[in-house]
Amino acid sequence: MDRRFDIVVIGAGPAGCLAALTAARAGCRTLLVEKHKTIGEPLCCAEGISFCGLNDNIPLDHSWIDADVERCYLRSPAGHELQFDHPDAGFVLSRRRFEQGMADLAVQAGCELATGTETVGLLNGSGERFHGVRLLDGQTTYDVGCQIIIAADGIESMVARWAGIDTTLPVEHLDSAAQFLFDGVPDLDPTRMEFYFDTQLAPGGYAWVFPKGNGIANVGIAVAPVVAQGRKAMPMLREFMRFRFGQRSPKPLKRTVGGIPEFCGRKFMLSRNVMVTGDAARLLDSITGAGIANALSSGRIAAETAVLYLQGGRGDLRVLKSYPERWMALRGREMLYFLWARQIFLRLTNADFDAMVAAMAQVYNGQTLTAIDPIDVIKRALRTRPSLLRLARHLVW
Numbered sequence: 035m036d037r038r039f040d041i042v043v044i045g046a047g048p049a050g051c052l053a054a055l056t057a058a059r060a061g062c063r064t065l066l067v068e069k070h071k072t073i074g075e076p077l078c079c080a081e082g083i084s085f086c087g088l089n090d091n092i093p094l095d096h097s098w099i100d101a102d103v104e105r106c107y108l109r110s111p112a113g114h115e116l117q118f119d120h121p122d123a124g125f126v127l128s129r130r131r132f133e134q135g136m137a138d139l140a141v142q143a144g145c146e147l148a149t150g151t152e153t154v155g156l157l158n159g160s161g162e163r164f165h166g167v168r169l170l171d172g173q174t175t176y177d178v179g180c181q182i183i184i185a186a187d188g189i190e191s192m193v194a195r196w197a198g199i200d201t202t203l204p205v206e207h208l209d210s211a212a213q214f215l216f217d218g219v220p221d222l223d224p225t226r227m228e229f230y231f232d233t234q235l236a237p238g239g240y241a242w243v244f245p246k247g248n249g250i251a252n253v254g255i256a257v258a259p260v261v262a263q264g265r266k267a268m269p270m271l272r273e274f275m276r277f278r279f280g281q282r283s284p285k286p287l288k289r290t291v292g293g294i295p296e297f298c299g300r301k302f303m304l305s306r307n308v309m310v311t312g313d314a315a316r317l318l319d320s321i322t323g324a325g326i327a328n329a330l331s332s333g334r335i336a337a338e339t340a341v342l343y344l345q346g347g348r349g350d351l352r353v354l355k356s357y358p359e360r361w362m363a364l365r366g367r368e369m370l371y372f373l374w375a376r377q378i379f380l381r382l383t384n385a386d387f388d389a390m391v392a393a394m395a396q397v398y399n400g401q402t403l404t405a406i407d408p409i410d411v412i413k414r415a416l417r418t419r420p421s422l423l424r425l426a427r428h429l430v431w
Contacts, residue, residue: 040057040344042167043057043066043186047329049330049333049336050184052092052337054337066148067151068150071149080213081246081326082126083326092334101245104121105120105225107229108391109230115399116398117226120403123227154170157179165179186311186314189294193314198305201314203298207298214287215290219284220279227242227244232387237257258380296373297369299366304354309357317361331365339360
């Protein structure tokens, strides 16, 4: 392996793979490092993404897709139902094929790939920047020099911490999630995402059923520990399984648990010459917990900024400040809105969910939609439940 690169990308998830691909296509000497031997595993994700969230960042390759989502279903605690068609809603990915496909494209563009290789530290240079990373391959430790480090090492990111960014969050800013991968799911619509809202089933969150084709589905739950009163996500997921499938509940192929941090703005995105992306930078939707699209856009923009730094910035670290600025200009306002809306969501009662789903069903049920404006949906929900206006102070900025 060459021991000197322009850019080292740590983590071969969506953010890291697209960052490496973008940098390699721009002619930068790029190394993509992944601690696991197999890219795309282990998985901690429901794998859903909107059409725009994918296609705005990288051209669609249908081999990455397990299911095309064409309709959505919502159910309230009292059984009010909302279903609408949305032919361009998005996809349920195969994260393994998706990430391996992007990594293959990066290698074809000239990126070097190191799997089964753990990043164990950053190399201090001058006070302004790090001059490389320390890697562990099996029992062998070695140093790799670089000018830019892109941290895409997920929610448990160590690279951000080594760069001097404290990404820890208090429990009230975290959700807990559990998911099963099932085969032979009964009554599964292969093109429909299902969402269930109930403060008993999923306090502070929701439950979901995402189809993956051929009777396979991701079935999961996210809860907010701050309102869950000590209840844990995995037992609540089992309760949801009994609620959704009764005695026909299939046996899981895989089990996944994990944490979901709320959005934290730009404060975790940059330190010296280290750009932090995706889940490592806490760039998640604070209402749904979705993070793939934000990971892709942050990885792409980080790499584009790194290219500017290397090719035209003449080593001026101020060039790198455009990375969080560009990303926030693209996604920040909507993410901040969802962050504040989360404060309302955590306070909703079952009666609130019933009223909102019933009211929205009068507008959307059975309709075919070409686009969904999530901010407009939130505002419409507030209008249908005037008592929620007492909480609207959280949405003022």
